[in-house]
Structures are given as C-alpha cells and as structure tokens.
Amino acid sequence: MPDGSTGARSGHALSLRNLSKVYGSLAAVDGVDLDVPRGSFLTLLGPSGSGKTTILMAIAGFVEPSGGSILLDDKDITRFPPDKRNFGMVFQGYALFPHMTVADNIWFPLKVRGVSKADASAKIKSALELVQMGHLAERYPSQLSGGQQQRVALARAIVFEPDLLLLDEPLSALDKKLRADLQWELKSLHQRLGTTFIYVTHDQEEALSMSDTIIILRDGKIEQQGQPGALYEKPATRFVADFLGKSNFLQGTVGEKKDGAFTYVCGGQPLVQVGAAEHTKVNGDVVVALRPEKIALSAERPAATNAVSGKITAFNYYGSAYHFQVQTEALGELIATTPAWTCQIEPSIGNTIWLGWEPDASVVVRDR
Amino acid sequence: MHASLRRVYWWLIAPAVLLMLVFYIYPLIQVLWISVTDPVPGLGNYSELIDRALIHRIWMTTIRVCVITTVITVVCGYIVAYTMAQVGERQRTWMMFCVLLTFWLSVLIRAFAWVMLLRTQGLINTGLQELGLIDQPLRLVRNEFGVIVGMVHFMLPLAVLPIYSNMTGIQDRLVSAARGLGASPWVAFKDVYLPLSKPGLIAATILVFVFSLGFFITPALLGGGKVVMISEYIQVSFEETLRWGQATMLASTLLFSVFLSLALVARFVDLKKVFGAR
Structure with missing residues (x-):
C-alpha cells in the first residue's frame, strides 16, 4: 500500500515488441518497439490519430493487437483480458461509477478481488488521503468538481497496488491552473509510489514537465524518444521540433564545412550552424530549427554570429514574456520570445529590430 | 421566465x-x-369486491396474467435493448425498425394472427406433429398461455423503448473502467451496467404493468372466454348484463389499482427521475 515512503517499491517493466493494430486498411499502430523501464514515468505524446491512445488501450487490454506482443517483466500478456492484467487505469473523463459513493468507487477494485469493505477501509482511507480527498469519502461523483473527480479516479486506480498505472489524458478536461497543480501532484505521487506510469497526452507541456521518457508518435510509429530535455534541445525531425515546443525553420543550401560547423545560405543570407555533419553535404539542402526563446532581440546590430533585421508585425504580452512576429527580408517571418522584464526593444508594430543567435543555439533537423 | x-x-x-x-x-x-349511485346510492357495488367469488377470481386472473406478462416482457425487452445498445449503427436501425413494426399493425390483426398460429390446427401444432415431436396437439390458445403470448408480443416495444433510451445514456467507458479495475465481464455488468440501467427497467415495468391491467382485445380474443380479465368483464357488465353500477365500480377499481401500484413504486424510487421529469 502507498505509505508515503519515497520510491521504496520497484515497479514493473513493460515491453512492446513490433506491436501493430490495423483498422481496415489503416494502421493505427505500425510496428512499435518500446521498453518501459521499471518505475519510470513514460509519456506517449502525439497529435490525434498518432496511435498513442490505441497503444495505451492495447496495453490495458481493451484493444486486441493485430500483431506483435506485449510483455510484462518478460511474461507475455498480449492475449490477457483487461481484468487479468492488474493494471490501474485513469480514463479520460474519469469514468467514476455515478451510482457509488467516492469510498465505494475506491473499494470497487478491492471488492472484485474479494476484499470486504471492512478489510478494505484502511486502504481506502490512505488512498483517499494520498490524493487529499479524505473528507469527501461519502459524496457521490456528481457532487464533486472536475479536479476532485480526477483525484478520486487516481485513488481508485492505485488502491489495489497495480503493476502499472495507465493514464489516458487525465488532465485534459481541467482548467489550466488546476492542470498545472495536478502535474506537480502526479509527479510527486509517482515518486512516492515507485509504480511504473504510462501517460498519454497531446499536451507537450505535460509531457515535458512530468516524464522521465517521452515517446513522440506520428502516424502509428515512434518518431523519436528520449528524455524531455534531450528531445527539446535535439529534435531529430522538423515534426518533433514543431510538436514539442515552437520552432522557426530555416531552409537553406550548405556552403562550406569547417571545424564541426558549416555555413549555409538562406534567402541570400549567410548563416553559421554547428554539428550534424552526417546530414549535410556541400551544396545540399538543410533545415535548421531555431527556438523562439533562443533568439536575442536588440535595437542595434548585435555581435552574435548570426544576425538579421526585421520589422515587428505583431506582438503579444503575457506578463512574464513578450512574443513577437518579425518579418525579415531574407528569412521570412520569424517568431521570437523574450522575458518581458528584460526586454531590450520597444514593443511596437512596425519597429525595426535585430535578431541574433549563435551557431549552437539552433539545430539541424531532418525535413519530415 | x-x-x-x-x-x-x-x-x-x-x-x-x-x-x-x-x-x-x-x-x-x-x-x-x-x-356509487346505480342501482341505489351507496357503496353496495364496492362490497362485491369482498363478497363475490367470481369477482375475486377475475381479479386474481388479471393480476397473475399482468405480473407474468410484465416479468417476461421486461426481461425480453431488456435483452433486446441491451443488444441494440451494443451493436453497430446499421444493425441498430434494423432492430429499431423491427421493434416499431409491431406498433404499426392493428392490435386486432395481431391477436387473430396469434390465434391462427396457436390454435389446434395452427401452424405450430401441425408443424410439431409433422416433425413427430408430439402426438396430440398442444393447448396453446384459449388459456392463460395464449393470452400471455399475445400480451407479451404487444407490450414488448413498450419495454424496449424506455430501457433502450436509458441505456444510451450509460457511458461505455464505465464498463471498460470496471473491467480494467479487475472485474470479470459478468461482475462489470452486474455491479455497474445493471444498476445504471435500473431507471429504464423501472419505467418499463410500470408502463407494461399499467397497460396490462386494462388490456382488453388480446385477452378477450386469445382467452376465448376462458381467461376473463377485468376489462373483459367490464364490457360484459356494460353491454350484456347491463349492470352499469358493477361495470363502473370495476372500472374505478382498475383506475385506483393503477394509482396504488404507482404509489407503491414511488416509495422506493423517484418517479420524476424515472420518467425524465428531473
């Protein structure tokens, strides 16, 4: 039982081997190989139709794979029905039983395992306290707010000490502030329980803030996987750079290569970029992804290696930051963000400003 | 407003x-x-409810037939509605069409059709005899069996529709959630789906029972005078024995018993909720 000790229990490991699911002629999941380490927090991230939910439903046992296998600690569970897998699941929209009280909802997984309510009461209580819902045990789900329902769904999914916890966009129905709070709570819950979490979302912020590992899915295939920081800093493709955070894309022609860096020309503007020698050849095409927050903004021409000037066409103020759209001669429209309190330029439409960045601020991506 | x-x-x-x-x-x-006024003012007509064995017997027949009809109809209706809620859009449309089809046929035609099927030289008896399964024709009509068959057939849409309408409001993922939390298919149905479909079941039960109490044509035709229920006896009193006092007493009693059964149900469930007023 979750007792508040830090990461005491080692979770279970899950592996997918060449998993696929075909609906008619459409492959929703197309040969996915994946290893989820013990006790990790793994996020399946992708736009709708990328196959992330289908993968989760196959792991849970609600979708029968067309091919491949699912292994829990090397045990093949591909053909197990959902009730024989011992996985906790938090559904999109919570799926609390409306005819049962909060306490009975949490008792349910214990009840079907033959535990009487009297014997289960201690577990129900501590599960409720773990999600700070102890005082609402006798309420019905319809009497709770969305955030409270979400906490109950979470308590119900962990009370029976499942081998895995599966979460299907659990925060998507909540407002932004509550979503941010629950991200902290989920992460701390994961650390306390030590259970392996598999989390599905289309929200890149949730993925970045909580996960040990992010799997980015596209058209039923894994596009890229890795730690949040590594994925954000080194996106392999244009798709990843665009989906995980925002990016400007500079398309150019490679000039010369020298000392682990190369020059390229984009719209007549010569620029310098480090790395990725294997993806580039002289006179070949190249795509460089440049994060908006890595562009320094200044009123005068900066000393940075790469610098272009442009006119502000639009800007938004977010309190903590400014977001600018800047029309440049050579590179087209670029977006750039800067902390509002250190903003070096006059934020007004039509104002001409300079954008500067170093060769290692941007990254070469494959154009797909 | x-x-x-x-x-x-x-x-x-x-x-x-x-x-x-x-x-x-x-x-x-x-x-x-x-x-309370014919033939003489007073509660004389109502005392027949207690005094006359014939009226006792008719009432008992009525209640027995109604209860059996209601139970069979609601169980069958639940199965049909559940299937409709599970199958694909195309099959559902066809099933709904078949359920409603019986509504469009005159109740008289349906009762006669059952007589044709169930009588001694009917399709069922001759069929079974030719297959060698029975020697003597079965008595399928002019008894309670025949009446109940005809009534269940008539009442089935009245059970299917409220149950199905209730089921469309049950989220599929609740059953999935139960399965995921470790419930077998049967337990997930028993502990989650069935309780959630209870309002539909109750609405169907009330609807079918109340309708059955006053049912006339089907029992009269399929009972063939052997199974006399209240409404048929009312008709006899009105038109043949011309005892209007007795006829109106029985009609009033029928009305009260409808109210009584609603009041009984209301003790256990919120009727406004069941019939969607809340």
Missing part, C-alpha cells in the same frame, strides 16, 4: 386542456358517480 411569455404558453396548451376536461375528466367523474 418572462410573465407574458408564460401566458402565451398557457394559451398554447389550452385546447389540449379543454379537450381533456370535456372528453376525459368529465366522463371519468361520471363513471365514479355511477359506481
């Missing part, structure tokens, strides 16, 4: 209210009035 708008709504329902008053409430009051 705006006061003047509310007045418009009252005017809109006024014709219906007027129609009900003139053609429904007024005759009803007259029925109640005759039952």
Whole structure:
C-alpha cells in the first residue's frame, strides 16, 4: 500500500515488441518497439490519430493487437483480458461509477478481488488521503468538481497496488491552473509510489514537465524518444521540433564545412550552424530549427554570429514574456520570445529590430 | 421566465386542456358517480369486491396474467435493448425498425394472427406433429398461455423503448473502467451496467404493468372466454348484463389499482427521475 515512503517499491517493466493494430486498411499502430523501464514515468505524446491512445488501450487490454506482443517483466500478456492484467487505469473523463459513493468507487477494485469493505477501509482511507480527498469519502461523483473527480479516479486506480498505472489524458478536461497543480501532484505521487506510469497526452507541456521518457508518435510509429530535455534541445525531425515546443525553420543550401560547423545560405543570407555533419553535404539542402526563446532581440546590430533585421508585425504580452512576429527580408517571418522584464526593444508594430543567435543555439533537423 | 411569455404558453396548451376536461375528466367523474349511485346510492357495488367469488377470481386472473406478462416482457425487452445498445449503427436501425413494426399493425390483426398460429390446427401444432415431436396437439390458445403470448408480443416495444433510451445514456467507458479495475465481464455488468440501467427497467415495468391491467382485445380474443380479465368483464357488465353500477365500480377499481401500484413504486424510487421529469 502507498505509505508515503519515497520510491521504496520497484515497479514493473513493460515491453512492446513490433506491436501493430490495423483498422481496415489503416494502421493505427505500425510496428512499435518500446521498453518501459521499471518505475519510470513514460509519456506517449502525439497529435490525434498518432496511435498513442490505441497503444495505451492495447496495453490495458481493451484493444486486441493485430500483431506483435506485449510483455510484462518478460511474461507475455498480449492475449490477457483487461481484468487479468492488474493494471490501474485513469480514463479520460474519469469514468467514476455515478451510482457509488467516492469510498465505494475506491473499494470497487478491492471488492472484485474479494476484499470486504471492512478489510478494505484502511486502504481506502490512505488512498483517499494520498490524493487529499479524505473528507469527501461519502459524496457521490456528481457532487464533486472536475479536479476532485480526477483525484478520486487516481485513488481508485492505485488502491489495489497495480503493476502499472495507465493514464489516458487525465488532465485534459481541467482548467489550466488546476492542470498545472495536478502535474506537480502526479509527479510527486509517482515518486512516492515507485509504480511504473504510462501517460498519454497531446499536451507537450505535460509531457515535458512530468516524464522521465517521452515517446513522440506520428502516424502509428515512434518518431523519436528520449528524455524531455534531450528531445527539446535535439529534435531529430522538423515534426518533433514543431510538436514539442515552437520552432522557426530555416531552409537553406550548405556552403562550406569547417571545424564541426558549416555555413549555409538562406534567402541570400549567410548563416553559421554547428554539428550534424552526417546530414549535410556541400551544396545540399538543410533545415535548421531555431527556438523562439533562443533568439536575442536588440535595437542595434548585435555581435552574435548570426544576425538579421526585421520589422515587428505583431506582438503579444503575457506578463512574464513578450512574443513577437518579425518579418525579415531574407528569412521570412520569424517568431521570437523574450522575458518581458528584460526586454531590450520597444514593443511596437512596425519597429525595426535585430535578431541574433549563435551557431549552437539552433539545430539541424531532418525535413519530415 | 418572462410573465407574458408564460401566458402565451398557457394559451398554447389550452385546447389540449379543454379537450381533456370535456372528453376525459368529465366522463371519468361520471363513471365514479355511477359506481356509487346505480342501482341505489351507496357503496353496495364496492362490497362485491369482498363478497363475490367470481369477482375475486377475475381479479386474481388479471393480476397473475399482468405480473407474468410484465416479468417476461421486461426481461425480453431488456435483452433486446441491451443488444441494440451494443451493436453497430446499421444493425441498430434494423432492430429499431423491427421493434416499431409491431406498433404499426392493428392490435386486432395481431391477436387473430396469434390465434391462427396457436390454435389446434395452427401452424405450430401441425408443424410439431409433422416433425413427430408430439402426438396430440398442444393447448396453446384459449388459456392463460395464449393470452400471455399475445400480451407479451404487444407490450414488448413498450419495454424496449424506455430501457433502450436509458441505456444510451450509460457511458461505455464505465464498463471498460470496471473491467480494467479487475472485474470479470459478468461482475462489470452486474455491479455497474445493471444498476445504471435500473431507471429504464423501472419505467418499463410500470408502463407494461399499467397497460396490462386494462388490456382488453388480446385477452378477450386469445382467452376465448376462458381467461376473463377485468376489462373483459367490464364490457360484459356494460353491454350484456347491463349492470352499469358493477361495470363502473370495476372500472374505478382498475383506475385506483393503477394509482396504488404507482404509489407503491414511488416509495422506493423517484418517479420524476424515472420518467425524465428531473
């Protein structure tokens, strides 16, 4: 039982081997190989139709794979029905039983395992306290707010000490502030329980803030996987750079290569970029992804290696930051963000400003 | 709501209210009035409920047939509705069409059709005899069996529709959630789906039982005079023995028993909720 000790229990490991699911002629999941380490927090991230939910439903046992296998600690569970897998699941929209009280909802997984309510009461209580819902045990789900329902769904999914916890966009129905709070709570819950979490979302912020590992899915295939920081800093493709955070894309022609860096020309503007020698050849095409927050903004021409000037066409103020759209001669429209309190330029439409960045601020991506 | 708008709504329902008053409430009051005044003023007609063995027997037949009909209809209706809620869109449309099809046939035609099927030389008996499964024809009609078959057939859509309508409001993922939390398919149904479909079941039970109590044509035709239920006896009293006092007493009692059964159910469930008023 979750007792508040830090990461005491080692979770279970899950592996997918060449998993696929075909609906008619459409492959929703197309040969996915994946290893989820013990006790990790793994996020399946992708736009709708990328196959992330289908993968989760196959792991849970609600979708029968067309091919491949699912292994829990090397045990093949591909053909197990959902009730024989011992996985906790938090559904999109919570799926609390409306005819049962909060306490009975949490008792349910214990009840079907033959535990009487009297014997289960201690577990129900501590599960409720773990999600700070102890005082609402006798309420019905319809009497709770969305955030409270979400906490109950979470308590119900962990009370029976499942081998895995599966979460299907659990925060998507909540407002932004509550979503941010629950991200902290989920992460701390994961650390306390030590259970392996598999989390599905289309929200890149949730993925970045909580996960040990992010799997980015596209058209039923894994596009890229890795730690949040590594994925954000080194996106392999244009798709990843665009989906995980925002990016400007500079398309150019490679000039010369020298000392682990190369020059390229984009719209007549010569620029310098480090790395990725294997993806580039002289006179070949190249795509460089440049994060908006890595562009320094200044009123005068900066000393940075790469610098272009442009006119502000639009800007938004977010309190903590400014977001600018800047029309440049050579590179087209670029977006750039800067902390509002250190903003070096006059934020007004039509104002001409300079954008500067170093060769290692941007990254070469494959154009797909 | 705006006061003047509310007045418009009252005017809109006024014709219906007027129609009900003139053609429904007024005759009803007259029925109640005759039952305590004909042939002599007093509760003499009602004492027959206690004194006369024939009326006891008719009432017992009525209640027995109604209860059996209701149980069979609601169970079958639940199965049909559950299947409709599970299958794909195309099959569902076809099933709904078949359920409603019986509504479009005259109740008289349906009762006669059952007589044709169930009688001694009917399709079922001759078929079974030719297959060598029976030597003597079975008595399938002019008894309670025949009446119940005909009544269940008539009542089935009345059970399917409220149950199905309730089931469409049950989220599929609740059953999935139960399965995911470790419940077998049967336990997930018993502990989650069945309780959630209870309002539909209760609505169907009330609807079918109340309808059955006053049912006339089907019991009269399929009972063939052997299974006399209240409404048939009312008709006999009105038109053949011309005992209007007795007829109106029985009609009034029928009405009260409908109210009584609703009141009984209301003790256990919120009827407003069941019938969607809340």
